Amino acid sequence: MxxxxxxxxxxxxxxxxxxxxxxxVPEYTSGSLGDLLPTLVAGQGVSGFTHRIQELSPADRNCVFLIDGLGWEQLRAHPDEAPYLTSLLGSSRGGTGRPVTAGFPATTAASLASVGTGRYPGTHGLAGYTVRNPESGELMNQLRWKPWTAPHVWQPYPTIFRLAHEAGVHTAQVSSPIFSDTPLTKIALSGGTFHGQLSGEDRMDHAAEQLAGGDRSLVYTYYSELDGAGHRFGIDSDAWRGQLMFVDRLVQRLAEQLPPRSALYVTADHGMVDxxxxxxxxxxxxxxxxxxxxxxxxxxxxxxxxxxxxxxxxxxxxxxxxxxxxxxxxxxxxxxxxxxxxxxxxxxxxxxxxxxxxxxxxxxxxxxxxxxxxxxxxxxxxxxxxxxxxxxxxxxxxxxxx
Known part of the structure; x- marks a missing residue:
């Protein structure tokens, strides 16, 4: 034989x-994605939260713009394609620019759940792109939510958006309409109101409007196409660079519309390698x-x-x-x-x-x-x-x- x-x-x-x-190991408890919203709502007076990221100062109105797939290293390597974002790496516009860690694994489902719940993968439970469901023995895709699993059984903790809304903070999510009722949105990003907007420009305009909608506001908005270009063509492609140029203009568009007493935070769910x-x-x-x-x-x-x-x-x-x-x-x-x-x-x-x-x-x-x-x-x-x-x-x- x-x-x-x-x-x-x-x-x-x-x-x-x-x-x-x-x-x-990611910088859990002090410098990771799961620490951002707890810090912001603590500064807005929502009880039960602490100020985890020490460099961030409180603001009455907070907006988080999450750009899927925009890593710190990739951004720093492309200053010509992203002049506005590059200008934010320093403090010339009254803010600060620093990296935080995504958490492990550095993947969308895990990171969005960390952002929205203020918890880490070991507790919110979205611990990978696909993981085994111990109850059924099947692999579950936590981004596409297949096979179907009861969302609030899989991830039982309340979102920070919901807790902030219950505490009287004007809370909204502004994203593509296709995400309005997905299981991942329900268990990670729901609370307050969802506003579906097709174009990136409309999302920026509507996010600014929602930010001005309360004396205390918490607004989340999202853009996914940069990540898609990276997966299909790589981060060393013209398609990816073109998306980065568009994202740069979106951030500037939103920044120029901020109402008084606002802070805009631009972040991402993970970086990428070819x-x-x-x-x-x-x-x-x-x-x-x-x-x-x-x-x-x-x-x-x-x-x-x-x-x-x-x-x-x-x-x-x-x-x-x-x-x-x-x-x-x-x-x-x-x-x-x-x-x-x-x-x-x-x-x-x-x-x-x-x-x-x-x-x-x-x-x-x-x-x-x-x-x-x-x-x-x-x-x-x-x-x-x-x-x-x-x-x-x-x-x-x-x-x-x-």
Missing amino acids: VQPTAPSHGWPDDPVPLAPETAP IPEGDDHRVDFDEDWELSAGVALLGGEGRARHVYAVPGAAADVLTCWREVLGEQFWVASRDEAIALGWFGDEVDERVRGRIGDVVAAAARDDVAITASVSEPHESAMVGMHGSMTPAEQFVPLLEVRS
């Missing part, structure tokens, strides 16, 4: 596995017998994987993934990842089973674990994200005050 040969990844034959404790083609950069799980051995389900995404082992195989899967991925990924057991704080300072019991038996996070900017058969769309993407590298983790927190 001919024995199968080991897959070739183009990596060192005897790599030294990266220790999980060397991964740069993954080259070829086996040296893309490991296809569906074609790799070593990585797939003993694995029942593969969750997460290319840069941040949840690996669910068949019963009794978790230790062997952990050993194999460390040996195969070597120095390219931080590979941890579930217990290690939780103890190291990858998902925040606490992990709710209902969330533990959603985290993989093995968690693998890319440590280099040019590698990913794809799945060409089970994830053909995601595997074809140029731009990817999810891990704890600076290019993915650091997102801007830019401030304009009136």
Whole structure:
């Protein structure tokens, strides 16, 4: 019988596995996306919240503009395409510009839930792009919400928007109409009123109107097309640069309409890296017998994987993934990842089973674990994200005050 040969990844034959404790854990409790809204509403006098991000001063009216996929490093690398945003990196307009961390994994569903609830993935429970539902044993896509799961059972905590609204703050979300009634909106961004606006310009104008709608206001607005261009064409593409130029004009349009006593905060849910083609950069799980051995389900995404082992195989899967991925990924057991704080300072019991038996996070900017058969769309993407590298983790927190 001919024995199968080991897959070739183009990596060192005897790599030294990266220790999980060397991964740069997000700045939970003081400098992450989950700390932004608690800080803002604490400054508005909403009880139960504390001032977590010390550099931010209170304002009566706060607007958060979240630009999907705009990483701190990508913004700093493109000053010509984003002159207005670049000007906010300093303090020339009465505000400050600094990076904050997205949280792990650095992916949209997890980050939006962190923003809206003021909690971290280990407690709100949206701990990946796809995770296993412990009740059904199926993979759940938490961005598309498939298969259907009762939203407020999956994420039971109230949003900050709801709590601020109940405290008398004028609260609104201004976004594309397609997001008006999605499960992710319900459990992460609902509270007050939702205002659907198709064009980016209309969103900026309407956000300014809503901001002026109360003596104390909390307004959220969102733009997704930059992220889409990055996934399809990469952040080194004309399409991505064109979207960045448009976003820059949107931010300036909104900033110039701020009513008195307002603060505008521009941020993002994650950064992005371009993954080259070829086996040296893309490991296809569906074609790799070593990585797939003993694995029942593969969750997460290319840069941040949840690996669910068949019963009794978790230790062997952990050993194999460390040996195969070597120095390219931080590979941890579930217990290690939780103890190291990858998902925040606490992990709710209902969330533990959603985290993989093995968690693998890319440590280099040019590698990913794809799945060409089970994830053909995601595997074809140029731009990817999810891990704890600076290019993915650091997102801007830019401030304009009136």
